[in-house]
Amino acid sequence: MARPREFDEEKVLQIAVEQFWEQGYDATSIRDLARAMGLTTASIYNAFGDKRAVYRRALDFYVEQSFGDRVGRFEQRQPLDAIQAFFNEIIERSLSDTKRKGCMLVNSALEVAPHDEEFQRVVSEVLRQVEAFFRRCIEAGQKDGSIGARQSATDMAGTLLGTLLGIRVLARTRPEKNLLEGLIRPVFAMLEPESKLQSDQSFA
Amino acid sequence: MARPREFDEEKVLQIAVEQFWEQGYDATSIRDLARAMGLTTASIYNAFGDKRAVYRRALDFYVEQSFGDRVGRFEQRQPLDAIQAFFNEIIERSLSDTKRKGCMLVNSALEVAPHDEEFQRVVSEVLRQVEAFFRRCIEAGQKDGSIGARQSATDMAGTLLGTLLGIRVLARTRPEKNLLEGLIRPVFAMLEPESKLQSDQSFA
DNA sequence: TACTTTTTATAACAACTGATTTAAAACGCA
DNA sequence: TGCGTTTTAAATCAGTTGTTATAAAAAGTA
Numbered sequence: 001m002a003r004p005r006e007f008d009e010e011k012v013l014q015i016a017v018e019q020f021w022e023q024g025y026d027a028t029s030i031r032d033l034a035r036a037m038g039l040t041t042a043s044i045y046n047a048f049g050d051k052r053a054v055y056r057r058a059l060d061f062y063v064e065q066s067f068g069d070r071v072g073r074f075e076q077r078q079p080l081d082a083i084q085a086f087f088n089e090i091i092e093r094s095l096s097d098t099k100r101k102g103c104m105l106v107n108s109a110l111e112v113a114p115h116d117e118e119f120q121r122v123v124s125e126v127l128r129q130v131e132a133f134f135r136r137c138i139e140a141g142q143k144d145g146s147i148g149a150r151q152s153a154t155d156m157a158g159t160l161l162g163t164l165l166g167i168r169v170l171a172r173t174r175p176e177k178n179l180l181e182g183l184i185r186p187v188f189a190m191l192e193p194e195s196k197l198q199s200d201q202s203f204a
Numbered sequence: 205m206a207r208p209r210e211f212d213e214e215k216v217l218q219i220a221v222e223q224f225w226e227q228g229y230d231a232t233s234i235r236d237l238a239r240a241m242g243l244t245t246a247s248i249y250n251a252f253g254d255k256r257a258v259y260r261r262a263l264d265f266y267v268e269q270s271f272g273d274r275v276g277r278f279e280q281r282q283p284l285d286a287i288q289a290f291f292n293e294i295i296e297r298s299l300s301d302t303k304r305k306g307c308m309l310v311n312s313a314l315e316v317a318p319h320d321e322e323f324q325r326v327v328s329e330v331l332r333q334v335e336a337f338f339r340r341c342i343e344a345g346q347k348d349g350s351i352g353a354r355q356s357a358t359d360m361a362g363t364l365l366g367t368l369l370g371i372r373v374l375a376r377t378r379p380e381k382n383l384l385e386g387l388i389r390p391v392f393a394m395l396e397p398e399s400k401l402q403s404d405q406s407f408a
Numbered sequence: 409t410a411c412t413t414t415t416t417a418t419a420a421c422a423a424c425t426g427a428t429t430t431a432a433a434a435c436g437c438a
Numbered sequence: 439t440g441c442g443t444t445t446t447a448a449a450t451c452a453g454t455t456g457t458t459a460t461a462a463a464a465a466g467t468a
Contacts, residue, residue, distance in 0.1 A: 002414035002465065024315065026230040030456060040417060041457080047415090051456065100318040109377050110314050111228065114304040124377045151390040158387030162370030169369040173313050173328045183362030186355040186394050206435065206444035234426060244447060245427075251445090255426065 009047065012037045016058040021104040025055055025112050055112070059119075062104045063126055071133045079141030080191060083134065083160065087187075090164060091180045094171035103168045127161065134160040141191070148193045156190065163187050213251065216241045220262040225308040229259055229316050259316070263323075266308045267330055275337045283345030284395060287338065287364065291391075294368060295384045298375035307372045331365065338364040345395070352397045360394065367391050 015037050019028045030051055034041045048054045074082040094102075101107075105126055113120040135157035141147025151159075167180055219241050223232045234255055238245045252258045278286040298306075305311075309330055317324040339361035345351025355363075371384055 002412075005415070006464095024230070026228070029454075031454085042418090042459095043416065045457070102314065102318070106373060107314055109373060110306065110311055113377050114306070120377055127374070127378060151393060152386075155386040155389045158383055159367070159390045162367050162374055162387045163363070164370070165373040166366030166368065166370030169310060169313060169373055170331070170366055173317050173324055174331060179362055182356075182359040183366045185359045186363045189355060190390050190394055206442075209445065210434095233424075235424085246429090246448090247446065249427065 005047070007037070007039060007043070010061075012039065012047075013057055013061045016054055017062050017104065020055055020058050021062065021101050021107070022099060024107060056118075056122075059104065059108055059122065063122075066103075066105070067126060067130065071129070075133065075136070078146065079137040079144070080146045082137050083191065084188060087160075087164070087167075087184055090167060091171075091184065094167060094180060095175055095177055097171065097175065100172055100175070102172045106165060106168045130164070131157050131161045138191070145193055147191050150194065151190070159187065159190070209251070211241070211243060211247070214265075216243065216251075217261055217265045220258055221266050221308070224259055224262050225266065225305050225311070226303060228311060260322075260326075263308065263312055263326065267326075270307075270309070271330060271334065275333070279337065279340070282350065283341045283348070284350045286341050287395065288392060291364075291368070291371075291388055294371060295375075295388065298371060298384060299379055299381055301375065301379065304376055304379070306376045310369060310372045334368070335361050335365045342395070349397055351395050354398065355394070363391065363394065 016033055019033055019036055023032070030041050030044060033039075033051075033054065034044055037044070044054065048057060070086075074086050076082075077085060105123060108119060109123045109127075113123045135153050138147055138153040138156050142149045142153060163184070167183070170183075171180060220237055223237055223240055227236070234245050234248060237243075237255075237258065238248055241248070248258065252261060274290075278290050280286075281289060309327060312323060313327045313331075317327045339357050342351055342357040342360050346353045346357060367388070371387070374387075375384060
């Protein structure tokens with residue numbers, strides 16, 4: 001046959017993720033990638049096509065390891081607990097993100113997706129899946145009474161999605177524990193069943 | 205004295221805002237700016253300093269006309285109405301944003317602020333002001349009974365700020381009327397006074 | 409061992425980047 | 439009318455951008 005590849009495509013993609021994640025698409029040059037990957041630019045073009053294709057693969061790779069198993073893992077839990085654990089993990093990750101990289105999907109939603117139809121489709125599809133995960137949790141919780149039905153599952157799932165994105169943006173410039181943990185409290189309260197409402201009057 | 209300037213600095217700054225707003229910082233070159241402004245690059249450097257300084261001035265200009273009077277205008281109203289009107293306007297603007305430019309401050313929070321201390325300060329300061337506006341509204345509403353006190357004003361102000369940012373990100377890839385107007389409903393419900401809670405069980 | 413195919417390394421391509429130099433042009437003030 | 443000052447225009451700087459051509463190196467198959 002022919003000469004085999006000297007590098008591991010997954011290892012090299014992981015490096016691409018870190019570069020694009022930290023610096024964004026425009027600010028990362030092919031030479032940046034090549035140096036970090038330990039490859040020549042020719043090898044990158046040979047293996048992936050062009051810069052946009054590397055980013056595409058990197059974003060897929062990121063989504064896979066960021067949302068792939070996680071959603072399934074959380075869905076094992078009780079509905080309300082699943083949602084709360086999901087947000088607690090996001091907040092924790094945002095607070096320990098010393099490099100201020102944020103979420104690569106959100107970054108992509110703002111830098112690349114607005115003027116690239118394909119990325120728009122990719123990003124909105126992932127967001128739709130997260131929203132659907134929230135909605136399934138809420139519907140299950142409403143059925144077993146652990147989540148209130150004052151608002152529709154659809155509306156509340158949207159609220160959770162919006163809050164999630166808001167946290168990821170806010171944490172990028174103001175990664176303050178009090179702020180993030182405080183803003184999520186009223187959102188959790190929104191999920192509470194009706195029976196708990198009266199006992200929830202004090203917040204001191 | 206000396207030769208007077210041939211261009212109107214405010215008019216030219218407005219053009220810079222539109223360019224940076226639509227394309228972002230990196231993707232907008234000095235030559236892009238010069239062409240759009242009808243100036244030479246030398247004139248830009250003479251008048252503003254360097255590219256970063258142009259962006260700095262443009263962001264200030266944007267913030268001024270986007271948040272300057274608006275907050276004051278809304279604060280004239282009744283507390284709850286002020287908040288609702290604020291969000292309704294944001295949603296309306298997001299839905300009619302055919303160019304998908306989003307909010308320049310949010311864009312800046314993700315592209316520039318993370319690796320530029322000064323912009324981080326500028327962005328977080330504006331966010332703090334928006335948050336303070338929300339808090340003032342909530343505190344006033346809690347005092348006159350038009351807004352519930354199940355959650356603290358601080359926490360709810362944070363929730364509103366997070367929701368605001370979430371809407372601006374979400375609208376960038378999914379500017380859907382149902383989604384945005386739906387996700388805000390539970391947030392408005394969170395603000396309701398205790399007395400209205402029981403009459404709010406149906407959402408059909 | 410020779411042939412085929414793919415991956416490498418090196419170099420180069422044209423276009424563009426932010427920024428500056430040079431000199432001409434345009435004003436107000438003396 | 440000159441003088442001092444600033445803004446213009448045009449060209450240019452060195453460095454970087456994404457991408458590709460060329461040819462050498464490395465493997466399997468015949």
